[in-house]
Amino acid sequence: MKRILLLGAGRSADALIDYLIQLCHKESFHLTVADFNKEIAQSKIFAYGGQETHSTAVSIDGNDLQQCRQVVQEADIAISLLPPAMHINIAKACLEAGKSLLTASYVSTEMQAFHDEAKRRGVLLLNEMGFDPGIDHMSIMQTIERLNKEEAIITALRSYAGGLIAPLYDNNPWHYKFTWNPRNVVLAGKGTAKYVINGQPKYVPYHRLFGHTEDVHIEGLGEYEGYPNRDSIIYRQLYGLPHIPTLIRGTLRKKGFCAAWDTFVQLGMTDDEIIIDNSEKITYREFTNMFLQYSRSLLVEEKLAKLMNVAPKSELIDKIRWLGLFSHEKIGLPHATPAQILQHLLEQKWKLEEGDRDMVILQHKFEYHNAENNLELISDLVVYGDEHHTAMAKTVGYPLGIATKLILQGRIQLTGVQIPTSPQIYQPVLEELAQLGIRFREKIQPVE
Amino acid sequence: MKRILLLGAGRSADALIDYLIQLCHKESFHLTVADFNKEIAQSKIFAYGGQETHSTAVSIDGNDLQQCRQVVQEADIAISLLPPAMHINIAKACLEAGKSLLTASYVSTEMQAFHDEAKRRGVLLLNEMGFDPGIDHMSIMQTIERLNKEEAIITALRSYAGGLIAPLYDNNPWHYKFTWNPRNVVLAGKGTAKYVINGQPKYVPYHRLFGHTEDVHIEGLGEYEGYPNRDSIIYRQLYGLPHIPTLIRGTLRKKGFCAAWDTFVQLGMTDDEIIIDNSEKITYREFTNMFLQYSRSLLVEEKLAKLMNVAPKSELIDKIRWLGLFSHEKIGLPHATPAQILQHLLEQKWKLEEGDRDMVILQHKFEYHNAENNLELISDLVVYGDEHHTAMAKTVGYPLGIATKLILQGRIQLTGVQIPTSPQIYQPVLEELAQLGIRFREKIQPVE
Numbered sequence: 029m030k031r032i033l034l035l036g037a038g039r040s041a042d043a044l045i046d047y048l049i050q051l052c053h054k055e056s057f058h059l060t061v062a063d064f065n066k067e068i069a070q071s072k073i074f075a076y077g078g079q080e081t082h083s084t085a086v087s088i089d090g091n092d093l094q095q096c097r098q099v100v101q102e103a104d105i106a107i108s109l110l111p112p113a114m115h116i117n118i119a120k121a122c123l124e125a126g127k128s129l130l131t132a133s134y135v136s137t138e139m140q141a142f143h144d145e146a147k148r149r150g151v152l153l154l155n156e157m158g159f160d161p162g163i164d165h166m167s168i169m170q171t172i173e174r175l176n177k178e179e180a181i182i183t184a185l186r187s188y189a190g191g192l193i194a195p196l197y198d199n200n201p202w203h204y205k206f207t208w209n210p211r212n213v214v215l216a217g218k219g220t221a222k223y224v225i226n227g228q229p230k231y232v233p234y235h236r237l238f239g240h241t242e243d244v245h246i247e248g249l250g251e252y253e254g255y256p257n258r259d260s261i262i263y264r265q266l267y268g269l270p271h272i273p274t275l276i277r278g279t280l281r282k283k284g285f286c287a288a289w290d291t292f293v294q295l296g297m298t299d300d301e302i303i304i305d306n307s308e309k310i311t312y313r314e315f316t317n318m319f320l321q322y323s324r325s326l327l328v329e330e331k332l333a334k335l336m337n338v339a340p341k342s343e344l345i346d347k348i349r350w351l352g353l354f355s356h357e358k359i360g361l362p363h364a365t366p367a368q369i370l371q372h373l374l375e376q377k378w379k380l381e382e383g384d385r386d387m388v389i390l391q392h393k394f395e396y397h398n399a400e401n402n403l404e405l406i407s408d409l410v411v412y413g414d415e416h417h418t419a420m421a422k423t424v425g426y427p428l429g430i431a432t433k434l435i436l437q438g439r440i441q442l443t444g445v446q447i448p449t450s451p452q453i454y455q456p457v458l459e460e461l462a463q464l465g466i467r468f469r470e471k472i473q474p475v476e
Numbered sequence: 477m478k479r480i481l482l483l484g485a486g487r488s489a490d491a492l493i494d495y496l497i498q499l500c501h502k503e504s505f506h507l508t509v510a511d512f513n514k515e516i517a518q519s520k521i522f523a524y525g526g527q528e529t530h531s532t533a534v535s536i537d538g539n540d541l542q543q544c545r546q547v548v549q550e551a552d553i554a555i556s557l558l559p560p561a562m563h564i565n566i567a568k569a570c571l572e573a574g575k576s577l578l579t580a581s582y583v584s585t586e587m588q589a590f591h592d593e594a595k596r597r598g599v600l601l602l603n604e605m606g607f608d609p610g611i612d613h614m615s616i617m618q619t620i621e622r623l624n625k626e627e628a629i630i631t632a633l634r635s636y637a638g639g640l641i642a643p644l645y646d647n648n649p650w651h652y653k654f655t656w657n658p659r660n661v662v663l664a665g666k667g668t669a670k671y672v673i674n675g676q677p678k679y680v681p682y683h684r685l686f687g688h689t690e691d692v693h694i695e696g697l698g699e700y701e702g703y704p705n706r707d708s709i710i711y712r713q714l715y716g717l718p719h720i721p722t723l724i725r726g727t728l729r730k731k732g733f734c735a736a737w738d739t740f741v742q743l744g745m746t747d748d749e750i751i752i753d754n755s756e757k758i759t760y761r762e763f764t765n766m767f768l769q770y771s772r773s774l775l776v777e778e779k780l781a782k783l784m785n786v787a788p789k790s791e792l793i794d795k796i797r798w799l800g801l802f803s804h805e806k807i808g809l810p811h812a813t814p815a816q817i818l819q820h821l822l823e824q825k826w827k828l829e830e831g832d833r834d835m836v837i838l839q840h841k842f843e844y845h846n847a848e849n850n851l852e853l854i855s856d857l858v859v860y861g862d863e864h865h866t867a868m869a870k871t872v873g874y875p876l877g878i879a880t881k882l883i884l885q886g887r888i889q890l891t892g893v894q895i896p897t898s899p900q901i902y903q904p905v906l907e908e909l910a911q912l913g914i915r916f917r918e919k920i921q922p923v924e
Binding site for chain 1: 667668670673674676677678679680681683684688709742743744747749750752753765766767768769770814
């Protein structure tokens with residue numbers, strides 16, 4: 029009996045647990061769900077019909093290497109949905125025990141350092157195996173494979189992805205609700221983004237990131253915008269396009285979101301280092317005013333409008349007002365950083381309401397030419413949450429689940445630290461995703 | 477025979493070594509100069525006439541706690557001019573051995589944590605004992621003591637300090653040369669600055685710091701500007717003015733410097749985290765262009781002017797051009813961060829030439845009222861480098877040297893982690909500094 033170990037049973041794990049329980053029943057595998065909170069793991073197994081003979085809940089502290097070793101030892105394969113820093117302990121345990129590991133996280137420097145040892149031990153450490161990164165890589169590679177067969181020359185690739193509120197439930201001026209980890213949204217983009225355009229490498233520091241957007245049109249949905257995400261340049265090598273002149277991977281938001289979010293960055297409200305004095309006792313208005321220059325005559329609203337170079341009666345200022353950042357309400361959060369205060373407020377305002385459904389969007393735009401034409405290929409994926417699972421949980425969980433099955437079936441021969449750019453991964457995974465309703469639509473059109 | 481241990485014999489130590497050697501000869505003390513490079517320590521002792529009977533050079537690695545223990549054990553008092561992170565090892569060794577320690581650095585969280593233990597062991601860990609922080613605290617406290625005696629109510633204190641090139645040798649459009657550690661200048665201001673104005677606490681994120689200046693006039697020298705430095709709010713307590721409505725400590729630069737330096741911050745060129753790909757082979761012009769948005773039609777100069785909201789033919793763009801950031805010269809520095817590349821260039825352009833002299837400026841501006849009047853007290857210190865020592869070395873080294881003497885003479889009774897805000901320190905130190913030519917001039921005038 030093959031034994032699967034899933035570490036982390038949070039909100040993002042639902043569709044994956046559902047998928048794995050069905051897989052275990054069908055294939056007579058066994059699933060162990062390990063979480064810091066064993067009750068959560070147990071309740072998820074119960075919710076998705078896991079039978080006692082095929083599923084077990086255990087408690088684990090991912091920071092404790094010894095505990096990681098114990099649970100990994102008893103498994104044939106491990107999937108980690110724990111916070112990325114904890115993947116390293118799990119990876120160590122997997123290497124020692126000769127077991128494969130899957131994550132949906134970006135390959136960190138520490139993870140990459142395991143590559144040679146994993147190769148030596150015949151172990152696969154497969155990362156970036158969720159939605160973004162994950163499905164994006166796979167569909168990009170599939171398209172590149174096809175264009176290569178046509179002997180096309182690819183000159184540009186722009187890939188934008190985002191998790192958003194589905195249009196029917198989009199009822200706030202930000203056109204955004206938290207459908208995913210709020211802390212990651214608040215801290216998104218820290219560091220310097222890198223991409224390449226017409227052969228020129230570009231570095232975008234955090235404080236200019238949200239002013240640095242490209243427009244993205246999604247047919248049937250409307251106007252969006254994307255800002256560059258982390259280091260796009262390394263994907264030239266990883267996608268096998270070492271000289272592609274333009275390559276940008278980015279995060280997608282509804283048009284207008286980034287300019288408004290930029291307000292927080294410009295103010296300094298996404299700072300997660302300093303502690304705001306008396307953060308429990310002050311009001312949101314005082315908090316906002318702390319980041320604005322002193323003035324004898326101007327109101328907080330007027331000073332903010334001046335900083336952001338907009339009119340006091342503008343959509344941007346209205347969005348900030350709607351959130352309550354000019355209100356005299358007390359924050360009530362002790363010893364907090366600006367980012368924690370901002371998250372505390374946003375969690376109240378951007379909360380999913382009962383019945384709300386989320387949506388994920390992914391768009392690739394290739395520019396290429398063959399013997400005759402200059403062409404543009406636009407490939408869109410739109411997935412909606414349904415009564416069973418959120419779109420995010422499905423698009424993160426199913427690729428992990430499918431890859432787990434493929435590995436246990438011996439259909440993936442890779443070892444070392446990998447991302448899903450190899451056809452032995454992306455072909456069967458994309459095929460099964462399509463059967464699960466996760467499929468791209470494609471449009472090819474000539475460009476001048 | 478009392479034994480003084482000085483750790484660190486770099487450029488900043490010259491005036492202090494000179495002072496300590498004279499002290500040792502006069503008082504029959506002994507000086508040990510410890511540096512990673514023993515030869516440098518030895519040559520400095522030689523340069524300032526240290527006799528073998530009264531002075532020794534040793535080599536030390538400040539990262540090696542065991543080595544720190546050995547040298548501290550043999551001393552009666554230690555002074556550390558090593559990089560701030562190394563003070564912690566020295567402080568540990570001093571605590572164990574029951575010896576006092578002096579530094580010119582800001583009290584770090586780690587240093588502050590030694591307070592109770594230092595009190596228990598009767599050890600003084602005296603920090604912020606140089607120029608800024610150091611002389612500024614002492615002269616501020618002396619003035620506050622006097623104003624308190626007059627029963628004045630202090631409503632505002634602005635204190636700005638800077639190390640600059642003396643006017644006679646100021647021959648570049650930036651009005652700046654490196655008279656101090658270039659790396660510290662390039663990374664200056666990282667983090668979030670805090671101050672309080674008319675009772676309102678203000679937080680200034682790094683990317684807005686250099687646009688956030690106050691004008692400062694220095695009589696006889698002209699127009700300067702200051703930007704907020706670190707956390708000014710904690711000095712409300714430390715200066716014994718817990719409710720003072722306005723308190724700003726800041727860094728002084730020649731007027732116009734900050735707007736131009738802001739260019740580097742806005743571009744992202746002070747980033748010290750990422751590595752620039754192929755940094756050895758690219759030109760400074762390509763480097764600058766990496767931080768600017770792609771354009772088919774605009775030149776690098778034009779894009780930069782647009783980003784900084786100035787005309788292409790402006791003083792700001794001229795300053796950037798003068799540095800060579802638009803030039804086709806190769807950088808030639810492998811595997812470098814933007815901050816390292818910028819420092820590499822600035823070290824060529826802002827280098828002190830043979831015969832150049834530096835200057836330090838410190839200005840405090842107090843606003844207060846007594847029974848009759850609203851008054852303003854402006855206290856200026858201007859010190860020039862001379863044929864013996866730079867102004868920076870004198871103003872950092874002499875306070876440390878004098879305090880060392882006072883402690884060895886038993887004239888300072890404090891224990892624990894301290895900064896020089898106590899009259900038993902600042903009175904005799906300021907008195908001797910005045911004898912050494914380091915004295916403030918003061919002006920009191922009514923304000924409306």
